[in-house]
Each structure stands twice: as structure tokens, then as C-alpha cells.
Amino acid sequence: SGLKSEVAEKLSDLNVSNFVMTPVKRNYAFERTDVPIGEQYVLKINYPYKDPAVPADLRGDHFHALLGTNNSALELFLIKRKIKGPSWLSISKFVACPSTQRVSWCKFEVTVDSPKDISVLMTSNTLEVPPVVVAAVNLKTIINEKHNVHEIVSASVICCHQVKIDTPMRSEDWQKRGTISHFTVMRKLEGSIFPIGLTKEASDRNQKAGSNVLALESSERALLNRLMIELSKLDCDVLVGHNISGFDLDVLLHRAQTCKVPSSMWSKIGRLRRSVMPRLTKGNTLYGSGASPGIMSCIAGRLLCDTYLCSRDLLREVSYSLTQLAETQLKKDRREVSPHDIPPMFQSAGTLLKLVEYGETDAWLSLELMFHLSVLPLTRQLTNISGNLWGKTLQGARAQRVEYLLLHSFHAKKFIIPDKFAARNKELNSAKRKLNADTEGGNAADGAADPSIDDEVHHGDQGKARKGPSYAGGLVLEPKKGLYDKYILLLDFNSLYPSIIQEFNICFTTVERSSDGNLPNLPTSKASGVLPELLKSLVERRRMVKSWLKTASGLKRQQFDIQQQALKLTANSMYGCLGFSNSRFFAKPLAELITLQVRTYFLSFRSRLTNMYN
Numbered sequence: 001s002g003l004k005s006e007v008a009e010k011l012s013d014l015n016v017s018n019f020v021m022t023p024v025k026r027n028y029a030f031e032r033t034d035v036p037i038g039e040q041y042v043l044k045i046n047y048p049y050k051d052p053a054v055p056a057d058l059r060g061d062h063f064h065a066l067l068g069t070n071n072s073a074l075e076l077f078l079i080k081r082k083i084k085g086p087s088w089l090s091i092s093k094f095v096a097c098p099s100t101q102r103v104s105w106c107k108f109e110v111t112v113d114s115p116k117d118i119s120v121l122m123t124s125n126t127l128e129v130p131p132v133v134v135a136a137v138n139l140k141t142i143i144n145e146k147h148n149v150h151e152i153v154s155a156s157v158i159c160c161h162q163v164k165i166d167t168p169m170r171s172e173d174w175q176k177r178g179t180i181s182h183f184t185v186m187r188k189l190e191g192s193i194f195p196i197g198l199t200k201e202a203s204d205r206n207q208k209a210g211s212n213v214l215a216l217e218s219s220e221r222a223l224l225n226r227l228m229i230e231l232s233k234l235d236c237d238v239l240v241g242h243n244i245s246g247f248d249l250d251v252l253l254h255r256a257q258t259c260k261v262p263s264s265m266w267s268k269i270g271r272l273r274r275s276v277m278p279r280l281t282k283g284n285t286l287y288g289s290g291a292s293p294g295i296m297s298c299i300a301g302r303l304l305c306d307t308y309l310c311s312r313d314l315l316r317e318v319s320y321s322l323t324q325l326a327e328t329q330l331k332k333d334r335r336e337v338s339p340h341d342i343p344p345m346f347q348s349a350g351t352l353l354k355l356v357e358y359g360e361t362d363a364w365l366s367l368e369l370m371f372h373l374s375v376l377p378l379t380r381q382l383t384n385i386s387g388n389l390w391g392k393t394l395q396g397a398r399a400q401r402v403e404y405l406l407l408h409s410f411h412a413k414k415f416i417i418p419d420k421f422a423a424r425n426k427e428l429n430s431a432k433r434k435l436n437a438d439t440e441g442g443n444a445a446d447g448a449a450d451p452s453i454d455d456e457v458h459h460g461d462q463g464k465a466r467k468g469p470s471y472a473g474g475l476v477l478e479p480k481k482g483l484y485d486k487y488i489l490l491l492d493f494n495s496l497y498p499s500i501i502q503e504f505n506i507c508f509t510t511v512e513r514s515s516d517g518n519l520p521n522l523p524t525s526k527a528s529g530v531l532p533e534l535l536k537s538l539v540e541r542r543r544m545v546k547s548w549l550k551t552a553s554g555l556k557r558q559q560f561d562i563q564q565q566a567l568k569l570t571a572n573s574m575y576g577c578l579g580f581s582n583s584r585f586f587a588k589p590l591a592e593l594i595t596l597q598v599r600t601y602f603l604s605f606r607s608r609l610t611n612m613y614n
Contacts, residue, residue: 002061002062003043003062003063004021004043006060006061006062006063007021007043007045007060007062007063008021010054010058010060011045011047011054014051014052014054015051015052016047016051016052016054018047018048018051019045019046019047020045020046020047021043021044021045022043022044022046023041023042023043023044024041024042024043024044025039025040025041025042025414026039026040026041026042026044026414026415026416027039027413027414027415027416027509028040028415028416029410029415029507029508029509030417030418030508030585030587031418031513031586031587032065032418033515034064034065035065035067035416042416043063049073053069053070054066054069055069056069056070056419067416067417067418067419068416068417068419069419070419070420070421071419071420074389075407076115077115077118078387078388078389078404079387079407079408079411080115080411081115081116081118081119081120082120082408082412083120083387084120084383084384084385084386084387084408085380085383085384085385085386085387085388085390086165086380086383086384086390087120087121087384088120088121088127089118089119089120089121090118090119090120090121091110091112091117091118092112092117092118093112093113093114093117094110094111094112094117095110095111095112096108096109096110097109097110097111102273103272103273104271104272104273104301105232105235105267105268105270105271105272105273105301106271106301107235129164129165129166131161131162131163131164131165132163132165132236132237132238132376133159133160133161133163133234133235133236133237133238134159134160134163134236134237134238134240134305134367134370134376135157135158135159135160135231135234135236135238135239135240136157136158136159136160136240136241136363136364136366136367136370137155137156137157137239137240137241137244137248137363138155138156138241138242138248138359138360138362138363138366139152139154139155139156139247139248139251139252139359140152140153140154140155140156140337140342140355140358140359141153141251141339141342142189142339142340142342142343143339143340149254149258150251150255150339151220151255152187152220152223152224152251152252152255153186153187153189153220153223153342153355154184154185154186154187154223154355154356154359155184155185155223155227155252155359156182156183156184156356156359156360156362156363157182157183157184157227157230157231157234157363158180158181158182158360158363158364158367159180159181159182159183159234159236160174160179160180160367161179161180161181162174162179163238163376164376164377165376165377165380166377166380166559167377167555167558167559168371168374168377168555168558168559168562169371170555171368171371174371181211181234182213182360182363183212183213183214183215183230184213184214184215184356184359184360185214185215185216185217185223185226185227185230186214186215186216186217186223186352186355186356187216187217187218187219187220187222187223188216188217188218188219188346189343189346192346194216194346194349194352195346195347195348195349195352196349197349198216198349198352198353199216201214201349201353202214202215202216212230214356219259220255220259221259221260221261224252224255224256224259224261224265224266225261225265227252228261228265228266228268228269229265229268231268231269232268236302237302237303238302238303238304238305238376239299239302239303239304239305240305240306240307240366240367240370241305241306241307241363241366242306242307242308242322242325242362242365242366242369243306243308244304244305244306244308244366245290245291245295245304245306245308245309245395246290246291246306246308249269249291249295249298249299249304250280250291250292250295252269253266253269253277253280253294253295253298254280256277257277257280263275263276263277266298267298269298269299269302270297270298270299270300270301270302271300271301271302272300272301274298277294277298278293278294278297278298279294280292280294280295281294290306290309290395290396291304291306291395296391296395303390303391303394304391304394304395305370305375305376305394306394306395307322307325307366307369307370307373307375308320308322309394309395309396310370310373310375310379310394310396311325311329311369311373312396313396314373314375314378315329315373322334322362322365322366322369323336325365325369326365326369329369329372329373330365330368330369330372332365334361334362334365335358335361337355337358342355374558374562375394377559377562378562378565378566379393379394381562381563381565381566382401382566382569382570383401385401385405385538385566385567385570386401386402386404386405386408386570387404387405387407387408388400388401388403388404388405398573398576399573399576399577399580399582399583401570401573402570402573402574402576402577402583402585403577403583403584403585405534405570405574406530406534406577406585409530409534410530413530415530417584418584418585419584420584472592472595472596472599475598475599475602475603477602477606489609495539495568495571495572496598497572497574497575497594497598498535498538498539498571498572498574498575500594500597500598500601501531501532501535501574501575501594502532502535502536502539503597504522504523504593504597505523505525505528505529505532506522506523506529506531506532506590506593506594506597507523507529507530507531507532507590508529508530508531508585508587508590509527509529509530510523510525510527510529511523511589511590511593513587513589513590517589519589519592519593519596520589520590520593522593522597531574534574535571535574538567538570538571539567539571541567542564542567542568542571545560545563545564545567546560546564548560549561549564575591575594578590578591578594579591579595
């Protein structure tokens, strides 16, 4: 046909020679105005990822829209193979890699020719969930005042070798003899020597432990090499630390780069062999800022658990410093050691051994905090519900969790899913459309080419894009000031936003949106939408788990509590993706319709209460 010939010609121009085209029936229900709503025939094109991506704005005589040109291989793999979080996989037709061709530090490495050779094992319920190895890392640094950078003087590691990920663990279980190991490496300050007695003390400790628990090195480069060797031996699955994303790993990798540590060493911080270090951003001064893409790339193959980020998500505290959390959550005192306190400690062996103790204590506290908050079982549950990456859940990627939950749901129902555009692209496109509107009297022709991009951007005096509120939110009633000496009635609405979505059947598939941007009407369709169905499933699952919770005790009770908490967090996050302009599923008309129902409901309820109680 003319369509196939034209597409083949366009692909040939891009040097894509190996491709398959198939007409298929698909649904569309999202915000692009150039794609018809409902079910229709579309042309599905498959070709290898090694070939260049087709431009998203490509048009032809026989087609007027291209979707899915920028979807990542990882996303397609997870969605098409129905992999929802950590689970047992069946891998067939694999070939073991010879050691000379391996791309990772893993003990066993295989390759498969097709993603279809990998599937979720359906009988996995009978298989035991394997434990993981968790290593808590803490660095002690001094500041080089000449270059204004942190330099590492000691690194402490506490490792727990048998950590369960399917259930919380009591302290007596994870702290039992034989499951914990520890190690600290320390180096001399430049131009000085270790104090008398330290070398003998280190030797005695190592002899008593029967392994290296305290290593002394002559330089920072030697310290980093030694640390990487020890981490490689432990081969941990999870790296833990308090603000490890924003500080420890950032300093560690920057110092490895500065000290010219060979790639055969520094790349052991992750499980991928690398010859070139990914681009690292300059150290972020914002405490708890999370790991940069460069850091996440370096530790590929290991999970990163930052107890600062996790506690900020799960707790309500005045401060989320390790000292504060140790006191309020673990009922323990912690000694603060600043970089300026460290150089004087090199005066004697006793004070340096205190520094070793402080480093190992901080690593221990972050590990204990991880167990106290049940971070691994909770984030694993959240990932299994949403079907995203566990590593992203640990970094607090709430928007991505909801995105993947919707991707799995809509793909299963044969919908074409909306394209993903980076926030930067959105801002550039919206700025371009604003410029066109200003120069061409409002005729922003370029904007029409990319209707999935949000244009709620306002430009400040500095030329910086600032987002303003783009639609009316829920209702906040101003409090009436004064002293109340009678009873106060406090009402908490049960899952208000999820309930509104279910009650009024609000969904991409049920609400008719007008092209002029006016507020849509409530749906009249009797067929249940994908969003209400999804929320109903989450709410019913949570109700069932809560019923089990009533009769459970001990660890089983904690396990059920984690499950219901994960289901609640997921259901309550659903509305957010509709109103978040950087979300892939951003749908301003739906978000407006939901908040309108919330306001209407609140005002009606207030009126009824006022009439009832005068």
C-alpha cells in the first residue's frame, strides 16, 4: 500500500534497513488533538534499537502522527514482558558469556537473542524469596581549603549478609552472630605520619577478628583502591547511607576521578564494567538532594537506599539529620563530627580509634534506621504494585510509580500510550510557542506540531521559566480565629480523590474533552473507565489486607501493615499525575473536573452541617 511504501522510504532515508510493519487495532484516549480518540487501525513498526530513532515530528502524505519513537528499551521490556517489580523470571535460549566478553562484574552472565525469551515465572509463589546483602557506607572527610573540596580520610562499611526483602526483620534476627561484618580503612594526612601505637592496634584488632577490620593506607588513592576491593569482595546488592545520594557517593566518585583511580577499581562500586566514568555533576550543596544520573550510572546493578530520603518520605520530623533521627526513632545518642574536628584527632592513636568508632557507628545507625522503617519490604511492595524500577522507588520517584502503573494498565487494554517528553523539551517548546504567539499575533503554528506539550510556563524577569497555578485546586476554608471551649468535630474524608474518580467514573476513556480547553462535563458512559477500575482494585485489595491485619500478630502483622500502606500510597498518588504538568499522563481537564467535584462536595457538606448544627 501507499502507506507502507512511504514509511519504508522514510526509514530507508534514516539508514534503517531491518524492520517489520503490521497493521493492528489500537485505542487512543489521551491529550493529543492530532490523534483520533477511540479504536482504529494503526501501523505498528518494529526495528532494532541500534538504529537511529525516527523523529517524533515526522509527517507524510499517508500518515499525520508518530507515537512511541522515544520510548526507552527498558520501558518497552518491562511493559511488554509484564514485569512488575522484583520477581522470579524464566530465561530460555540463553548463552553463557565467556569471561573475556563479559560486560559486568557478576559471577554469572548470560545473553539472550530476544526479549520474548524472558518471562515472569507463573509458579513463583512456591519459591522462596532470596535474601540480599546490604552494605552501609560512611565517609569521614576533611576540607582542602586551597581547592575548597572534601577529601576522604576514612571510610567505614557495616555489612549485613542475610537481609529479607519480603518481610520486616526484628533486630535480634538481623543482628545475630555471623550475619554482620565491619571494615574501616584510614589514611595518613598529607605530609604527616600515623601516631605511635596505631599500627600495632590495627594489627591486634585484625588478628583478634580473624580478618581485616582496620586497614591503614599511606594516601587517599590507596584508601580508595582498598575500599573498592573490599566492596567488590562483599558484592552487596544494596548500598545504604544517610544522605549517601547527595554526599558520600558524590565525594567518593569525584575523589576517585581526581586521584586517578583506575576504572578496573572504581567501576566495582557498581556491577557494570566501565572504562570511562560517566559525567558527574559538580557536588550539590543542597543537603539530601538525591543522586545525580552520573552516580546512578556508576552504581548500576546495585540498589541505593538513602535513609535521609526515605525518612523524609515516611516520617514527620522537625529535622531529618542522622543525629535527630537516631534520638527520636532509635533512642540513641550520636556524636557529631565535622570535617574541622578531624585534623586534631591525628595527634594520638586513641583519638583516631575514636574516629573509627564514630564512622562505624554512623554506618550502623543508617543500617538500623533502614530496618526500623522497613524500607526494603515497603519499597519492594510499592514497586510490585506499580511495575517500575525498585531503584527509582528507593529514590522517592512517586510520579514515576504512578506513570508505570498506568503504562502497564493501558498497555494491557491495547491502548497507544502517550509519549514521554523531558521537562526541558517542554519548557523549550512552550517558550517557542509563546515567542510565536508574540511575533505572529497569536498564531503559534509550531505548537500544533506537538500537542502533548504543556504550555503553563510564565517567564520571570531573569528569563527563568516559572510555573504558575494552571487550574483551581481543592477547597481550603479559612479558619475562624478564637478560643473554642466546646467540642470540635473533626472529619477526615476516606481517600477523597480516589473516591471522587470512582464515584463519577472520571477517566481518559470516559470524559469527552473539548478542543477549546473548556471544562468538560461529567461522563455519561456506563462502561467503567480504566482509572476507576484500577483504583477500585487497589482499594479492595487494601480492604482485604486490612481485614487480615485485625487477626494477625507479630511479624505477619507488620507484613500486612506494609502491604496496606503501599496500596494506600499508590491509590492516593493517582490524582497527582493528572494535574502535574511534567507527568506523561498530564490531563488538565480531568484534574479540573476532579477538583470541581471536590469543591462542590465540600461546599454542600458545609451547608448541610451548618443547617444541622446551626
